[in-house]
Amino acid sequence: MQATKSFERAFLKHLLRGFRLSAVSYKSMSLQERKSAIKLSADVAMASARGSRKWTRGLITKLSKEDDHRSFLRLILGTEYERLTKPCHGSWKIPRSKKIVRRSLRVCSRRKNNLRAPHGVKSSVLARTLVEKRTHALKRLVPGGESLDGYSLLDEALDYVISLRAQVDLMQKLLTTFEASKLSALSKCTLPERKASFVGEAGIHQQKLTEKAQLRPKLTL
Amino acid sequence: MSGRGSSSRITDEEINELVSKLQSLLPESRRRNIGRASASKLLKETCSYIKSLHRDVDDLSDRLSALMATMDANSPQADIIRSLLRS
Numbered sequence: 001m002q003a004t005k006s007f008e009r010a011f012l013k014h015l016l017r018g019f020r021l022s023a024v025s026y027k028s029m030s031l032q033e034r035k036s037a038i039k040l041s042a043d044v045a046m047a048s049a050r051g052s053r054k055w056t057r058g059l060i061t062k063l064s065k066e067d068d069h070r071s072f073l074r075l076i077l078g079t080e081y082e083r084l085t086k087p088c089h090g091s092w093k094i095p096r097s098k099k100i101v102r103r104s105l106r107v108c109s110r111r112k113n114n115l116r117a118p119h120g121v122k123s124s125v126l127a128r129t130l131v132e133k134r135t136h137a138l139k140r141l142v143p144g145g146e147s148l149d150g151y152s153l154l155d156e157a158l159d160y161v162i163s164l165r166a167q168v169d170l171m172q173k174l175l176t177t178f179e180a181s182k183l184s185a186l187s188k189c190t191l192p193e194r195k196a197s198f199v200g201e202a203g204i205h206q207q208k209l210t211e212k213a214q215l216r217p218k219l220t221l
Numbered sequence: 222m223s224g225r226g227s228s229s230r231i232t233d234e235e236i237n238e239l240v241s242k243l244q245s246l247l248p249e250s251r252r253r254n255i256g257r258a259s260a261s262k263l264l265k266e267t268c269s270y271i272k273s274l275h276r277d278v279d280d281l282s283d284r285l286s287a288l289m290a291t292m293d294a295n296s297p298q299a300d301i302i303r304s305l306l307r308s
Binding site for chain 2: 001024031034035038039042127130131134135137138141142151154155157158160161164165167168171172174175178179
C-alpha cells in the first residue's frame with residue numbers, strides 16, 4: 001500500500017516551499033537549527049499533503065504548541081491552518097471496537113494455542129495487560145492517538161505509517177538529487193571554484209586536482 | 222453528530238481487513254510471513270516500525286542539513302539547489 005501520486009506531489013511542493021520560507025539554503029544557521037527547520041517543513045508538508053485526518057490534525061496541533069512554529073505554520077498552511085486546528089465536534093467513539101478487535105485477534109491465536117497445553121486464565125490475563133500496555137504506546141506514537149481507540153486507532157496508525165513511509169522515501173530522493181546535482185555542478189566548474197567549495201568538506205586529495213582531473217569527492221550516501 | 226453513537230457497526234470482516242493491511246506493511250511480517258499475529262504482537266511491531274520511521278526522518282534531516290551547510294553561497298551547486306527551491 002502506498003501513498004498516492006498526488007500526495008507525493010503535494011508533499012514535495014510543500015516541503016520545498018517550507019525550505020524556502022525558513023531560508024535553509026541561505027541563512028547562516030547552526031546545524032541543529034537547520035535540521036529542526038527541515039524536520040518541521042517535512043512534518044507540515046506531510047500533514048498538509050494528506051489533508052484532514054485525525055493524525056494530521058493531531059500533528060499540526062502538536063507542532064503549533066511551540067510559539068516559534070506557529071507563525072511558520074500560519075504562513076505555510078494559510079487558511080488550512082485554521083481548518084486543521086479547529087477542534088473536531090467530539091470524536092465519536094466506537095465503544096465496542098476495542099473488544100471486537102481483541103476478540104477477533106484472540107480467535108486467531110486461540111486456534112494456535114489449542115494445540116498446546118492449556119495455561120488457563122493466567123496467560124490470557126497477561127495477554128490482555130500486554131495489549132493494553134502496547135495500545136497505550138501506540139496511542140502516544142500516533143499523533144492525535146490519545147483520543148482514539150480500537151478500530152480508529154489502528155485505522156489512523158495504518159494511514160500514518162503509509163504517509164511516514166512516503167515522507168522517508170521522498171526525503172531520501174531529494175537528498176540523492178541534491179547530492180547528484182552537487183556532483184554534476186562540481187565537475188563543470190574551474191579549479192579555484194572547486195577548491196573554494198570544498199572548504200568545509202574533508203578532502204586532502206582535492207589539493208592534487210588539476211583542471212582535467214576526474215572528480216571523486218567523498219560521497220556520503 | 223447527534224445522539225446515537227456510531228451508525229455503522231464495524232464488522233469482523235472490516236477488522237480482519239484492517240489488520241491484514243497493517244500486517245502487510247510491517248517489515249517483520251513481510252519477511253517471515255507470519256500467518257496470524259496476536260494483538261499484542263501486531264501492536265508491538267507497529268510501534269517499532271513507527272519509531273524506526275521517525276529515526277529515518279531524523280537521520281535524513283541531519284544529512285540534508287549537513288549538505289546545505291557545506292554549500293558555499295556563491296558556488297554553482299548552490300545555484301542549482303536554489304533554483305530547485307524556487308520551483
